[in-house]
Amino acid sequence: MNPGPPAGPGRRVLVVSSVHPPDDPRIRAKLVETLAPVAAVRYATTAPGPVAADGIEIVALEGRRLRRSVTASWLILRGDYDVASVHDPELLPAAVLAGLLRRRVVFDLHENLPATMGQKRRIPRPLRGLATWVVTGLLRLADRLLPITLAEESYRSLFAREHPVFPNFLVIGDVPITDPAERSGVVYLGDVTEERGLLDAVAAVGRSQARQLTLIGRAGAPVRDCISAMAWQHGVEVTFTGFLPPAEALPLMGRHAVALSLLHDLPNYRESLPTKLLEYLAMGVPVVASDLPASRRVLGEVAGVVWVPPGDRQAVAAAVDRVITDPDIAAAAVSQAPRIRDRYRWPAEQVRRFYAEI
Numbered sequence: 001m002n003p004g005p006p007a008g009p010g011r012r013v014l015v016v017s018s019v020h021p022p023d024d025p026r027i028r029a030k031l032v033e034t035l036a037p038v039a040a041v042r043y044a045t046t047a048p049g050p051v052a053a054d055g056i057e058i059v060a061l062e063g064r065r066l067r068r069s070v071t072a073s074w075l076i077l078r079g080d081y082d083v084a085s086v087h088d089p090e091l092l093p094a095a096v097l098a099g100l101l102r103r104r105v106v107f108d109l110h111e112n113l114p115a116t117m118g119q120k121r122r123i124p125r126p127l128r129g130l131a132t133w134v135v136t137g138l139l140r141l142a143d144r145l146l147p148i149t150l151a152e153e154s155y156r157s158l159f160a161r162e163h164p165v166f167p168n169f170l171v172i173g174d175v176p177i178t179d180p181a182e183r184s185g186v187v188y189l190g191d192v193t194e195e196r197g198l199l200d201a202v203a204a205v206g207r208s209q210a211r212q213l214t215l216i217g218r219a220g221a222p223v224r225d226c227i228s229a230m231a232w233q234h235g236v237e238v239t240f241t242g243f244l245p246p247a248e249a250l251p252l253m254g255r256h257a258v259a260l261s262l263l264h265d266l267p268n269y270r271e272s273l274p275t276k277l278l279e280y281l282a283m284g285v286p287v288v289a290s291d292l293p294a295s296r297r298v299l300g301e302v303a304g305v306v307w308v309p310p311g312d313r314q315a316v317a318a319a320v321d322r323v324i325t326d327p328d329i330a331a332a333a334v335s336q337a338p339r340i341r342d343r344y345r346w347p348a349e350q351v352r353r354f355y356a357e358i
Contacts, residue, residue, distance in 0.1 A: 016084060187214045191218050216244055
């Protein structure tokens with residue numbers, strides 16, 4: 001495949017995030033891997049861990065969240081790069097100031113930041129309105145000063161100027177699809193949180209024929225304890241795998257009969273397409289998914305998806321049983337998997353071209 005135009009001979013790209021985990025798929029597996037063949041990439045991240053790779057310099061951001069943000073902000077302001085790619089709301093002030101200093105800084109918007117401020121539990125409730133106002137103001141400044149890239153079409157409404165959308169689509173390769181006859185149980189892929197519907201998942205699986213639930217992703221101690229207690233109460237066998245790299249997560253996910261995407265009806269989720277939906281479908285696994293506008297708009301006619309009202313545990317249980325007992329749903333999901341892989345592919349060439357032209 002043509003890698004697109006080079007980022008420039010010896011061009012230095014700083015990719016920086018003080019908040020996201022070092023193996024965040026959009027940052028590590030997509031952006032960094034896309035730029036590494038055509039530029040000298042320095043990746044400033046919370047810890048080197050499993051992210052180290054040939055041709056990529058890892059800068060470990062040490063300490064607690066505030067200290068990491070200060071260090072990352074200094075890297076952005078110091079300007080020891082040709083282009084910087086910034087990914088956190090905490091780093092927006094530094095990115096805007098760097099823009100005033102005429103540094104080449106790209107801000108990559110992963111989520112609808114004003115909408116998420118009302119959901120941040122670490123922000124005291126009385127201050128969430130103020131946080132929303134501050135973030136909105138910073139985005140307006142960034143709109144005037146910085147190149148911005150968006151993970152969703154719906155984020156365009158946050159800005160007066162036009163900015164390119166690089167959808168958070170798939171990087172899967174040739175991972176084989178498991179025969180439906182060899183699958184069993186229910187699976188979830190992604191961060192394990194209440195807002196993403198994991199308590200609903202446990203309760204629903206307990207009311208279904210499945211009784212087995214595998215959770216592939218990070219789970220904080222409080223939600224893990226809560227899920228474990230619910231699983232015991234509902235007679236569900238829950239397996240926590242923790243985070244797994246895609247090469248391990250996708251085949252494991254593909255060995256399950258049903259996949260879940262049970263996002264709650266919250267502002268940030270309502271107009272976002274969950275990447276996990278595409279990953280499930282690309283592996284030929286039928287999905288029970290929350291019926292939210294963006295998901296329905298993109299995948300409403302795709303076979304292998306059973307839509308349920310957000311938060312309706314009884315509807316989820318019935319949908320899981322329907323998928324388990326109807327082999328035609330699994331067959332339809334398998335048959336369309338190649339089309340999903342081809343249509344919803346991470347736009348690597350466009351990303352390289354964008355960074356080359358800054």
